Amino acid sequence: MSTTTEKPNDTAPNDTAPNDTAPNDITAPHAKNDQDKQPKPLSAAGRSLALGVLFGIVFGFLLQKGGVAKFHILIGQLLLEDFTVVKVMLSAVVVGMLGIHTLHRAEMVEFHIKPTRLASNVIGGLLFGCGFALSAYCPGTGAAALGQGNFDAIAMMVGMVAGSYVFAEASSWISRNLDPIGDKGKLTLFDFFPQNRTAVTLGSASLLVVVLIVLEFTTTR
Amino acid sequence: MILQTLSPALTSLAEVNPLEYSGPAWSPYLVGALIGVLSMLTFYFSNKPLGASTAYARAAGMLGNLTAPHHTQRLKYFQDNPPKIGWEFMLVLGVVIGAFVAAWSGNEWTGRLLPLMWQDRFGADSGLLRVLVAFCGGGLMAFGARMAGGCTSGHGISGTLQLAIGSWIAAICFFIGGIVTAMLMYAV
Numbered sequence: 001m002s003t004t005t006e007k008p009n010d011t012a013p014n015d016t017a018p019n020d021t022a023p024n025d026i027t028a029p030h031a032k033n034d035q036d037k038q039p040k041p042l043s044a045a046g047r048s049l050a051l052g053v054l055f056g057i058v059f060g061f062l063l064q065k066g067g068v069a070k071f072h073i074l075i076g077q078l079l080l081e082d083f084t085v086v087k088v089m090l091s092a093v094v095v096g097m098l099g100i101h102t103l104h105r106a107e108m109v110e111f112h113i114k115p116t117r118l119a120s121n122v123i124g125g126l127l128f129g130c131g132f133a134l135s136a137y138c139p140g141t142g143a144a145a146l147g148q149g150n151f152d153a154i155a156m157m158v159g160m161v162a163g164s165y166v167f168a169e170a171s172s173w174i175s176r177n178l179d180p181i182g183d184k185g186k187l188t189l190f191d192f193f194p195q196n197r198t199a200v201t202l203g204s205a206s207l208l209v210v211v212l213i214v215l216e217f218t219t220t221r
Numbered sequence: 222m223i224l225q226t227l228s229p230a231l232t233s234l235a236e237v238n239p240l241e242y243s244g245p246a247w248s249p250y251l252v253g254a255l256i257g258v259l260s261m262l263t264f265y266f267s268n269k270p271l272g273a274s275t276a277y278a279r280a281a282g283m284l285g286n287l288t289a290p291h292h293t294q295r296l297k298y299f300q301d302n303p304p305k306i307g308w309e310f311m312l313v314l315g316v317v318i319g320a321f322v323a324a325w326s327g328n329e330w331t332g333r334l335l336p337l338m339w340q341d342r343f344g345a346d347s348g349l350l351r352v353l354v355a356f357c358g359g360g361l362m363a364f365g366a367r368m369a370g371g372c373t374s375g376h377g378i379s380g381t382l383q384l385a386i387g388s389w390i391a392a393i394c395f396f397i398g399g400i401v402t403a404m405l406m407y408a409v
Contacts, residue, residue, distance in 0.1 A: 019353020050265050052308040056315015058259055059271065063316065064323035067245025071336030076239030078396070078403030080327055084249045089377055092260065096382035099261040109264040114370045114380050116387030124368030125376075125391040127361050129398020133406060135358025136336070138373040139366065140273035142359070143313045147320025149331035152339075154293030155352040157277070159359025164274075164281035166360065167367040171298035174368060189384040204384060210248070 060144045069144035071136045076221075078133050083219040090212050094205045101201045118182025120174065135159070237342045237407060246327045260379060269308055270383075272375030274366035276313040279304045281363075298367065342407060369394070 066088045067073045076082025103109040131140055135156040137145050142160075146153040167174075193200050228344030235309070260271050282304025293299055324330045334348055343350060366372040369391040372378055377395065380388025 048267060048308050049306070049311045052311030053315040054316075055259060055263050055267065055271075055317035056312035057322070058315075059256070059312065060316030060319025060321075061323040062252050062255050062259070063318075064320040064329070065245065065247040065327065066249055066251075066256075067243075067247075069320055070243070070245075072239040072242040072338040073245065075338060075407060076402055078295040078399040079239060079398065079408055082239050084245055087249035088253040088256065089373075091250045092256035092378050093382045095254045095257025096260040096378065097257075097384070099257060100264055100382060103261060103265060109261075110266075110268060111383055112270045112379070113383055113385045114376065114387055116385070116390070117370070118387075118390065120368050121370065121387045121391040122394050124365045124370070125394025126365070127399035128326075128365030128369060128372065128391075129395045129400070129401045131361030131363075132373070132395060132399040133358070133366060133402035135355045135362065136339075137355075137358075138273075139277060139362065140271075140313070140316060140372065140374045143273065143316040144320035147317040147322075148324035148329055149333065150336060151332075151334045152336065152351050152355045155355035156359035156362075159356035159361075160274070160277035160363040161281045161284065161359075162356075163360030163363030164278035164367060165285060166283065167364045168278070168285075168293075168296040168298035170364075171296060171301075171367075175297060178368070184386070187386045189386065200384065219368075221240055 060147055061142065063141055063144040064148050069137075069141045069148050069150070071145070071150065074136045074138075074141065076131070082221050083215050084221060087212065087215060090208050090215075094208050094212070097201060097205050097208075101197070105198075113186040113188055116182075116184040116187040117179050117180045120181075120186070123178065131159075131163075235342055237338050243329075246323075246329065257382070260375060260382065267308060270375065270379030271312075272309060272379055273313055273316070274363065274372035274375060275302070275309040276368060277363055278302065279307060279310055293383065299387055320341055365398075 015040060026035065063069050067084050068088055073082055073084050077085035100109060100111075104111060135153075137150075137153055137156050142153045142156045146157065189200055189204065190197050229273075246315050263271055278298070279302070281304070282293060282299045283306070285296075285299070293304075317322075321330075323399060335345070335351055339351055340347070362372070366375070369376065370387065371377075371391065373395060376388040377392040381392055
């Protein structure tokens with residue numbers, strides 16, 4: 001009996017409180033837009049999610065057309081017989097490198113540099129590579145593989161979720177014991193040549209173009 | 222049970238050549254260049270680099286919050302990266318849709334569990350083996366991606382194009398680990 005009598009008492013103040021502020025609470029993400037009567041129908045969060053789907057659709061379309069969602073093309077790359085994956089990646093890096101550095105010079109974008117942690121980069125990278133070959137998909141191309149009808153990609157995606165949770169279990173140990181080894185912070189090539197950012201960018205892009213030209217003339221696919 | 226499924230597959234390993242299967246629909250240079258342009262757009266409009274692996278970690282955290290909320294909220298990774306449906310999750314959802322449109326428009330819908338090259342190597346009855354291997358591969362990739370700080374798109378494209386040293390190291394290690402494992406699986 002005590003619980004049933006307590007319940008209304010407990011919830012009563014909670015019930016009245018939201019009623020007072022109901023218009024603000026219920027439409028919290030949209031509240032500003034509604035009050036200011038802005039023409040934009042989406043909140044900032046909604047716009048971000050919509051852009052995410054839109055960019056994802058374009059990304060998935062390109063991954064599938066580029067063949068990198070295909071099992072044999074990914075395995076062919078790792079067997080060093082089919083260089084489609086490296087050609088796609090390096091072309092994307094060259095164009096993105098030139099484009100994003102141009103936008104950055106014009107102060108239109110921010111960089112998002114990930115920290116250099118030698119031990120974690122190397123060990124995590126090798127583990128990733130092993131899983132990359134076992135599943136023959138990577139996190140992005142696996143989603144594209146599912147989109148083109150490769151149902152084994154579902155097992156890989158479930159495995160990704162499980163592996164992420166296992167990592168979270170180990171995350172405090174890894175951040176204490178492995179991340180500090182060779183921790184160089186957000187290190188980039190510009191830290192070695194800070195005065196010549198444009199030259200470094202152009203030089204790196206040119207080097208990758210040379211690699212692409214060599215690949216074009218030495219590989220069958 | 223695992224050994225029973227492994228043994229028929231492992232005794233009849235056929236030689237396979239990846240170049241005997243269909244190639245890409247579009248030029249890899251064109252696709253790569255367009256992905257480069259796409260990465261400019263995500264930096265400009267969303268202030269985010271292209272990356273896919275975070276979405277799976279977010280999903281893991283959300284599932285953890287449903288099943289074991291107290292334990293999940295105590296884990297360091299989820300404290301630093303609160304699980305919620307965000308831009309990255311929507312990106313991966315979009316990738317599935319976009320790839321479906323591409324496959325449908327190009328008559329490349331496969332609609333099968335076993336990729337042809339896998340089937341030719343390990344046999345038509347290796348469905349359970351394939352599911353187990355793909356699951357373990359996904360698990361290793363997620364663990365490795367979180368440890369290294371990103372995946373083939375987050376480090377391999379978005380990180381390397383910003384000339385981040387850690388991204389180049391991680392991306393090269395992706396391929397070293399992948400080449401060794403693939404050679405053991407398909408070339409021995």
